[in-house]
Amino acid sequence: MSEFWSPVVHALKPYVPGEQPKLTNLIKLNTNENPYGPSPRVLAALQQQVADTLRLYPDPTGMALKQAVAHYHGLTPAHVFVGNGSDEVLAHTFQALLKHEQPLLFPDITYSFYPVYCGLYGVTAQTIPLREDFSIAVEDYARPNGGIIFPNPNAPTGKLLALEAVEKLLQHHHKSVVVVDEAYIDFGGASAIPLVKKYNNLLVIQTLSKSRSLAGLRVGFAVGHPDLIEGLERVKDSFNSYPLDRFALAGAVAAIEDEAYFQSTCARIIATRDVMSRGLQDLGFEVIPSAANFVFARHPQRDAVAIAQFLRERSIIVRHFKLPRIDQHLRITVGTDAETQALLKALKALP
Amino acid sequence: MSEFWSPVVHALKPYVPGEQPKLTNLIKLNTNENPYGPSPRVLAALQQQVADTLRLYPDPTGMALKQAVAHYHGLTPAHVFVGNGSDEVLAHTFQALLKHEQPLLFPDITYSFYPVYCGLYGVTAQTIPLREDFSIAVEDYARPNGGIIFPNPNAPTGKLLALEAVEKLLQHHHKSVVVVDEAYIDFGGASAIPLVKKYNNLLVIQTLSKSRSLAGLRVGFAVGHPDLIEGLERVKDSFNSYPLDRFALAGAVAAIEDEAYFQSTCARIIATRDVMSRGLQDLGFEVIPSAANFVFARHPQRDAVAIAQFLRERSIIVRHFKLPRIDQHLRITVGTDAETQALLKALKALP
Numbered sequence: 001m002s003e004f005w006s007p008v009v010h011a012l013k014p015y016v017p018g019e020q021p022k023l024t025n026l027i028k029l030n031t032n033e034n035p036y037g038p039s040p041r042v043l044a045a046l047q048q049q050v051a052d053t054l055r056l057y058p059d060p061t062g063m064a065l066k067q068a069v070a071h072y073h074g075l076t077p078a079h080v081f082v083g084n085g086s087d088e089v090l091a092h093t094f095q096a097l098l099k100h101e102q103p104l105l106f107p108d109i110t111y112s113f114y115p116v117y118c119g120l121y122g123v124t125a126q127t128i129p130l131r132e133d134f135s136i137a138v139e140d141y142a143r144p145n146g147g148i149i150f151p152n153p154n155a156p157t158g159k160l161l162a163l164e165a166v167e168k169l170l171q172h173h174h175k176s177v178v179v180v181d182e183a184y185i186d187f188g189g190a191s192a193i194p195l196v197k198k199y200n201n202l203l204v205i206q207t208l209s210k211s212r213s214l215a216g217l218r219v220g221f222a223v224g225h226p227d228l229i230e231g232l233e234r235v236k237d238s239f240n241s242y243p244l245d246r247f248a249l250a251g252a253v254a255a256i257e258d259e260a261y262f263q264s265t266c267a268r269i270i271a272t273r274d275v276m277s278r279g280l281q282d283l284g285f286e287v288i289p290s291a292a293n294f295v296f297a298r299h300p301q302r303d304a305v306a307i308a309q310f311l312r313e314r315s316i317i318v319r320h321f322k323l324p325r326i327d328q329h330l331r332i333t334v335g336t337d338a339e340t341q342a343l344l345k346a347l348k349a350l351p
Numbered sequence: 352m353s354e355f356w357s358p359v360v361h362a363l364k365p366y367v368p369g370e371q372p373k374l375t376n377l378i379k380l381n382t383n384e385n386p387y388g389p390s391p392r393v394l395a396a397l398q399q400q401v402a403d404t405l406r407l408y409p410d411p412t413g414m415a416l417k418q419a420v421a422h423y424h425g426l427t428p429a430h431v432f433v434g435n436g437s438d439e440v441l442a443h444t445f446q447a448l449l450k451h452e453q454p455l456l457f458p459d460i461t462y463s464f465y466p467v468y469c470g471l472y473g474v475t476a477q478t479i480p481l482r483e484d485f486s487i488a489v490e491d492y493a494r495p496n497g498g499i500i501f502p503n504p505n506a507p508t509g510k511l512l513a514l515e516a517v518e519k520l521l522q523h524h525h526k527s528v529v530v531v532d533e534a535y536i537d538f539g540g541a542s543a544i545p546l547v548k549k550y551n552n553l554l555v556i557q558t559l560s561k562s563r564s565l566a567g568l569r570v571g572f573a574v575g576h577p578d579l580i581e582g583l584e585r586v587k588d589s590f591n592s593y594p595l596d597r598f599a600l601a602g603a604v605a606a607i608e609d610e611a612y613f614q615s616t617c618a619r620i621i622a623t624r625d626v627m628s629r630g631l632q633d634l635g636f637e638v639i640p641s642a643a644n645f646v647f648a649r650h651p652q653r654d655a656v657a658i659a660q661f662l663r664e665r666s667i668i669v670r671h672f673k674l675p676r677i678d679q680h681l682r683i684t685v686g687t688d689a690e691t692q693a694l695l696k697a698l699k700a701l702p
Binding site for chain 1: 354355356357358365371379382384385388389393401402403407435438442447448467471526551560565566567568579582585593595596597
């Protein structure tokens with residue numbers, strides 16, 4: 001608390017990311033990182049950036065990356081915004097596109113950064129309860145709003161909303177921006193990006209931190225109608241001219257271009273997820289069908305915090321959210337096969 | 352223009368950075384990049400980051416970098432904030448510390464991003480004219496204010512404010528945050544960082560883009576009383592958990608630690624600046640004494656835009672600002688000795 005703080009700072013409730021412990025030999029299943037490293041083509045591209053040219057600013061427009069994303073999705077660079085991780089892209093989106101007179105709508109159980117952005121930018125919001133089974137009821141969004149945002153698959157449930165339902169939302173709310181936050185879409189969902197050409201109110205946000213194995217590089221992007229993208233660019237150019245450094249730009253382009261590596265790592269994670277889900281069910285857990293690189297599960301007879309603590313004592317870290325409706329669930333990242341077996345073995349030993 | 356934009360977006364006048372042309376064989380003296388590449392120790396540290404560990408998030412607190420900066424300046428990590436370039440640090444500073452009922456004060460000729468941040472965050476501002484010789488008149492700031500910010504040396508003039516004058520400002524405005532933006536301080540000025548222990552209203556911002564040759568890596572930091580730093584952290588943690596990627600963190604630590612390389616490149620640039628200043632004066636230019644890695648100069652008989660165009664046709668790019676009081680000046684980055692000689696030779700051939 002300080003007299004020097006701007007008024008907004010006093011009321012902020014910052015986001016708390018999953019811990020990044022310094023210990024080695026941990027089985028780290030708490031922040032949804034990819035168990036497989038980035039593609040060899042990415043490492044080669046990064047290698048080239050270790051050079052004297054680091055004395056020069058990067059391209060402030062990130063054009064090479066915009067072109068790579070646009071080409072991948074059959075769009076133009078004017079449809080693409082790039083940022084320093086999808087969290088930065090989300091922040092700019094809240095400020096540039098989601099602050100209106102009517103409240104922003106998002107699910108009651110969702111990415112816990114959304115209410116934080118609302119606090120930072122003074123965005124009024126209303127939460128819409130998920131159904132009992134944690135699915136999004138699109139009909140419940142039929143009320144006056146200044147925008148809609150949700151992750152798909154949802155976080156931290158991993159539950160997918162079918163593309164038809166997403167399209168229904170877009171049609172029923174054609175006067176509002178609908179943001180689909182697809183951080184985990186590559187692990188089994190159908191992206192809404194093909195709908196961008198049809199709906200000028202759709203913004204899709206993705207990250208290279210999960211399916212592209214680049215959490216350490218900080219790259220995210222948004223895809224939408226050029227008018228939406230221009231709104232984001234105006235905010236970005238009023239905030240930081242060069243948000244992506246030379247490594248981020250070069251590594252991200254190479255990651256987008258290496259389709260074979262991307263497909264194979266995603267397929268491995270999906271296969272391991274199935275093993276993990278069945279293993280957890282065999283141990284009595286209730287597992288929400290996941291379309292992400294994590295599963296969200298609870299044990300009807302066991303306390304979630306106690307389970308997390310039991311695992312931690314065995315050097316396995318999972319994520320628990322002390323939040324209404326989900327404080328008996330655990331979010332467990334899909335690791336390697338070996339990590340998954342270690343997890344299941346540890347849980348089998350629960351007293 | 353779009354109905355989907357938040358109201359603030361319509362009124363934004365984004366910052367326009369110096370161009371980053373794709374052409375090679377240019378003599379690029381327009382964005383104050385360091386003519387010498389980063390230290391070999393920095394390249395070695397970056398090399399180590401080209402690895403599988405990129406799949407993992409970086410340290411969200413940037414603690415290793417905070418420790419390096421704190422150690423360098425004899426402070427603690429609680430005195431240090433780190434960000435994705437000093438522009439991001441500045442943006443958070445405007446939002447976290449400079450938005451108050453009374454107007455923010457800054458010079459009429461200054462870093463042209465300041466009014467842009469004011470627009471982005473709704474900060475009321477008043478500009479205080481520099482004296483005729485472009486020096487800051489600290490007595491003119493004696494009016495009600497919610498904060499004071501200025502670059503030292505000033506941009507784009509390169510003119511230094513003596514540390515005694517900075518301290519006078521701090522004493523006379525002990526109820527306001529005084530931000531000293533020291534992007535260019537290492538090229539001949541005395542930093543205000545030693546005053547941080549004495550004045551809890553002082554925030555000093557520096558960048559690794561200029562004197563540390565790392566414009567391509569995007570790292571900046573702020574140093575101040577822990578209460579000011581906490582205000583910045585709260586905004587940062589409400590915006591982006593991981594603004595610095597693994598390369599930025601590792602490279603910045605190595606850059607701060609390689610004192611010998613840093614001192615030797617700064618000394619070379621200062622020596623070349625003296626040659627360049629004298630050479631310009633010999634050609635009839637009026638040169639403002641510079642404490643930065645650029646000079647700000649005008650020719651009494653020649654139009655600045657025409658000179659810039661003449662140089663551009665000879666593949667030399669300098670920066671011109673179409674702004675009141677300085678539209679007959681050019682800002683010319685100090686390059687290598689060879690680049691400086693090429694610049695002077697080209698100017699000698701002015702028709």
